[in-house]
Each structure stands twice: as structure tokens, then as C-alpha cells.
Amino acid sequence: MSKASSYGRKNLVISILFTALVFFLSIKLDPYNQGQLSVALMFFIGILSIVLLTGASGQISLGQGALMAVGGFAAALGILNLGLSIWFAIALAVFAALLAGLLLGIAAARLSGPYLAGTTLVIALAIPSLATRFESVFGGDVGLTIDFGNPPAWLTSLMGEVGYEQWQLLATLPFATLALFFTSNILNSRTGRSWRALRDNEVAASLAGMKISETKIFVFVISSGFAGLAGVLYGLRGIVGPSVYPISLSLLLLTGAVLGGIRSILGALIGALLVVFLPDLIEWASGSFSPSEQIANYLPAMISSILLILTVVLNPGGIAHGLHHKKSHH
């Protein structure tokens, strides 16, 4: 009991520190990097959905982008047709994604490994194509336009001028903190332990009385909620449409999750920062070489793919695993 509450206190402290750090950065960074950091926070939430699903319970999904699209479209429809505020729209998006996760989980609970990977890949293609199918509702190839709007008056009176990118970052921050807090609590709880038991030995877990299918579906639902939240925030940057949630988005999130460490919350944060800032980093590092545009365009994809392969072959636990490892040895 006391152990659990000490975990809870530790999580609370970490969450507060995280918030303070990002808040500090939101004041210090230029608008471009404020925007980039806000995208990294959205990806952080999205990657947490993979940490829960793949890292904790061992199920792979290449379709998290589709669930993000569900969240984005639900919010856009709420805002444009029902006149919801973005906060209610975000709640609606999470609810819609939870529902989609339930359906997906029911179908996916009996699949594993390559079957699950392939099926979720097809889902990642099929869901955004619905937008073009029902053009009048979902806005076709172009999509629907929504945004974070203007910062509220109390914020500007408190902080002075708040730019759009800064507001985007500040509006995303509480959700990232919430996701961080929620994930670390669930992973340290009984529930989290039962997921890991499922991942490590399905047969033993079922012999110990765990209801395998129901647990798998439950993980899918929770994970989808995170993906939906990431999706609506990602869409609020301006547009919700099939081009915003392409299949490459799903693969990018998976890459971030694996690079950072698929079993770790810290890894999720590292991975998110890495995939978002990698292109900037490469541009900065290759500045003196000035490669041709053709090469420069594909350099980030090339490097992140190579890193992905190296990670699974040499250090499948990702960067975070390496960090923990060092810590426990010294």
C-alpha cells in the first residue's frame, strides 16, 4: 500500500517537473521550435499508446495513425457541426477513439505477430480512405479545417502576447502531462503487471485465471484513447484529412517508440523528440556538406530507418533501456 502511494507521489513530482520544464521552454523557444515541440508532445502521447499496446502487452499495431484520424475527424465534426469548443471536441475525440479501439480490439484479440501487423496496416489505409468516400461529411482529400483558435484572454493578460505556436504548445502541454501521469500510474499498477504477464507468457497468464481476450481488448481500448487524443491535437494544428494521417505517420510513431525504448515512458519522450527534431538536426549537421536537394530530402527517412534496424538488432530495448542499464550498474 505504502509502496503504491510512493509510486503515486513520485509520478506526481515527475509530472509537475515535466510541466514546468516545457512551460519554461515555451517562453524561451522561437515560434518555429515552439511548434516543433508541440508536435513532439503530440507524438509523445501517440507513442505512449504504442508503449501501452506493444511495450506492455506485446501486441503490435501499425494502425495507430488510423485511430488518430478517428480522433481528429470526431473532433472536427463536433466543432464544425455542433459548434463544440475545442475542449469538448477533444473529449469527444477521445470517446470516439475509445469506441473505435473497442471494435478494433474485438477483431484483433485473436491475432498476433505478423497477422496483427498486417491487419492493422490495412486498417491504417482503409480508415483515412473513408474520408474520400464520404466527401460531403469528411471533406474529401482536402479534409476539414479546425485550429486551436486564439489564446484565451486570461492567458494573454497573465503572460502578455501569446503567439499561435506558443498557444498550441501550451494547450497541448496539459494533455501530455495527463497522459504521462496516467501511463506511469497504470504501468505500476496491478493492471499493468497483468498486461506484462500476458505479454511474457500468454499460456501461463491464462492458466493463472486471466481472461486473455478481455484483457487484450481492454489494452486496445486504453491505447486507442491515447492515439485519439494525439490525433485530435495533431489535427487542431490546422487540418483534419487523409493527408494528415497517412500510413507513414503510423510508421513514424512506431519508429519513435522503438528508438526511444518501447517499454519505457522516458523512451516515448526521447523517441518523440528524436523523430520530430531529427530532420532539423540532420540539416544542422550536414550544413557544411550541403548535399544535393535530392539526397537531403530523403536523409531523415534514411537515417531513422537505419537507426530503427540497428536498434532492433543491437539494442532492442532502445535508448531508454541503455540509460536504465547504466544506472543500475553504477
Next chain:
Amino acid sequence: MLEIKDLVTEYGSVKALNGISLVAHEGKITTVIGANGAGKSTLLRTISALEHPRSGSITWKNKSIVGLSPEKIVRLGIAHVPEGHAVISQLSVEENIEMGALFRMRSNKADVRLAIQEIYQLFPRLEERKKQLAGSLSGGERQMLAISRALVSRPSLLLLDEPSLGLAPLVVEQIIQTVNDLCRNTGLTVLLVEQNANTALGVADHGILLSLGTVAADLPAAQMKADVALRAAYLGY
């Protein structure tokens, strides 16, 4: 002669074999007995190179075989029948047997045919079912098939891991007797791992008792069978 000296094999930080030394003489049955977790299976898996030893030596016919791959070791005439009726259930009976001879199919096709014929004489039931999937066989038939897969490579040393596991006493009797006949008639060397000490010591020439990764006793089989105190201490009966 198979000679093992000071063999240590670890799983992570657990020493499954902690300095084992033993000898299996040519043309004889040597049985390795001991309780669950004594390291019996690890011993066989280390000989056939499925596990890598931490230290120690394994020599077969005066040549060291440590560091070779399992594929290579089969070619030296050492065949391992692992625990649990290890056949490939999605392949047919015929294919399972053939599989054991693939590596010498090209060099000696005629002898492979002959070896398969001999196996069907040894286990006529396998010939009757040669087109069936191995998964459809009974437990005893599967064990026969697993042994056949090993025999078709014409080994001079057979490593047999718990052939009696999960089988009816009558079937166990038949399988052990077949192995005994092979040994007496063809000069095959057998290293037989068994939990069922009575049956194993009944046919073996020599007995080795393992306990927690070390050799607790190394005696002629008849003497070990008669030693009630030893069995009570290590096997509990």
C-alpha cells in the same frame, strides 16, 4: 568413447551444469538419472551444441567437439533425440525420417534408402502410416519416429532424452528394448537420460546420478540399482 571433463553450462547466472565429468564407453548404454532440474537435459543439449558450455571439454573419439555447430556434430555421428517426442508434426512421417538423412542424401543415396528400409523393419507401424502427418500419431509412435529420425543418420552415438516421458509402461518397455537391441547388435553407443531410474538402470551398463548440476554417483548400473540408500537420498524412492 565420449569423454566429458569439468563441464560447466550456465543459463544466465544459473549454473545448470557445475563441473561434470563422465565417460560413455563405445557399444555400451550409459544412463544419466537424477531428479527434475538436475541438469540431465542440459548435459545432452551441451553435447549436441544446442547450448554453449562456459568451460570444460567434450571429446568424442579423442577429438574435441566443443565449439562446433549442431549441424556439424550430427555429421560426426552424434544424434540427439531431444525431450518431448521431438518430431515436426506438420510434416508427414516419411518426411520426418527423410529429414534426418538429408545431409548425406547426395553423397550416399543408396545407403539412405537402406537405412529407411531398416527403420521400417524396426518400426513397421511407421511404414503403415508413412503418408500421415506426424501430428496425427500417438505419443509412442511419435517417440519411435523421433528415434528413427536420429537413426537414419547412422549415428555411432545416440543421445536419448527421456524417451519414456508421458508414455504407457508397455510402450516404454518396447522402446527401451529396441534401443537395447540396437546397442547389442550394432555396437551403437547410447547415452540415455531418464527420470524413470528403474527402467533405465535395467538395461544400462553404467549409471550416472546427477544432482544439482554435479555428478553425485558414478557406478555400474547393477550396483546403482541395488543401492537403496543412494536412491532414497537423491530420487526419493
Next chain:
Amino acid sequence: MDIFLSAIFAGTSRGAIYALAALGLVLVWRGAGVVNFAQMGQAMFSTYIASTLIAQNYSYWVAFVVALVSGGLLGALVDLLVMRPLNRKRSSSALDSPAMRSTIPVIASLGILGVLQAAAGMIWAAEERGFPTPVNSLGLVINGKIMPFTAFDLFVIGIVFVTLVATTYFFKGTGMGLAMRASALNPEVARLSGIRIGFVRTLSWVISGVASSLAGLLVTPSANLSPYTLDLILIIGFTAAVVGGLDSLLGSVIGGFALGLLVSFVNVYDAPEDIFLAILIVLLTVLIIRPQGILGSKEVRRV
């Protein structure tokens, strides 16, 4: 009636391509126990090589053979550089659990796909290229109407059947085929039988590489070449392989033609936007009602 006929024809020629892609997937699955999501990336890469040769005035057939050889080489490289170190590592890795064991090769193959696509982009830019056919591609004429079915389509279907017969014979009728099935089904027993599973696995990557570059060469005349065009074929090929039964060569060909007809009918009678939805519905239906596929054996779903 004409519309119906043309849908049948279009579906059959598409189906032949999907069948080849599915065959490539099944070959690696049966030989190495991996579903290779990088497969059509390898095909794309070798097709670009062929296209470069043709642009430099080499004959189609020279380019064709070079592409098949480089497809095989790429397959071998994927195995030697990525999959084999991965296999060696997996037994001692921190992420070792049955669920992760089947998941990690999938992630690795996605990384390979990314590398190949980026490399193709760097070398050949993202420009879309056309690709020639070896035989004429004028439509067949029935009742005075031109049907979407050409001598080239016949050629493709012919190749599919030759490949099917050859690979089926290889698996069922040769010792190497038996060694390949054994190593994928139970590596430990295969090794104890003296089978060199490392070599056997690499060989299956080579064969599958050749089969998929064949698919790449044959689909490109109708789809233009770019680093990403063949992704679609992979996804449909995967569905075809699952529908047919992931371990059955004949099943994957049947699955391929079935998917071809499905795509064609959705295209003609409904709307192209619905293709992925239709594929998803078919995939889920098969996985729920008959998870082992049309011709797959039950035990193959051991993952």
C-alpha cells in the same frame, strides 16, 4: 455484359500480380518464419535497376534478368545483414517473449523498407517512371469491343503458373524444399537433423527476392515506378496470402486472383475509394471465420 467481362479480365490480370506478391510472402514465411513487409521495397529497388538499364538502351530481357538476380541478392543481403544477427540476438535479448519474438522481425522489415525507399529516392529521385512490356499490350477484341486484357496479361498469368508449379515442386519434391520447411517449422529439430538452417534460410530469402522482383517487373508497366507505388501491392498481396492460407503456395495464388477480381469489381461497380474498405472486410472476415485461410493448415498459426 461488356462491363462485366471487362471487370473479369481486368481482375484476372491484376490478380496475377497479387498472386506473385503473395507467393513471395509465403516463400519467406515457409522458409524463414518471417512475414517480410520489406518485400515490395526490394521489388521496387530491383525494378529501378532494370529501368535504368533500359534507359541506357539495354534490351528488356537483359534488364529483366539483371533485376531478378539483384532481387535475389537483395534478399540474401536482408537475411545476412539484418535477420541473421536478429535471430542470434533474439535468444538472449531483454525483449525475449513469444509475443515480441514474432513482432521484432516485422519491425526490422519495416526498417528495411524505409532504407530501400529512401535509397531509391536518393538515387533515382521521386520522379515517376514508366516501364515497358516485353510483348504487345494492345487490348483483346471481343464482339468488336476492346477488352482490358492483353498479350502481356497472358504472359503475366503464364509466369504466375510457372512460378507456382516450380515452387510447389521445389517444396514438395526436393530435399532442399523439405529442409526449408523443416527449418521454418522447428529450427531446433532441423539443426539436430543436420540441416544447415542458416544457409537454408538465406536461400529462401533469395528465392522470395526473385519472386517479388518478378512481381515488381510485371506490375510496373501498369502502375508507373516510384519509391512508394508498390506498397499497395504488398498490402493486397498480404491479404491474398492470408486469405489463401499463409503457408500454402496454391492458396496464395488463389487468394491473389480472388483479390484481383474483388478489387476490379469494386472499381467497376462501386467506387475506387472503397477498395481498402473492401479488402479490410475480406481480411477480417477470413481471419474471424477461417483464420488458417482457404488452404492453410490449422497448426501453422502457432505465432
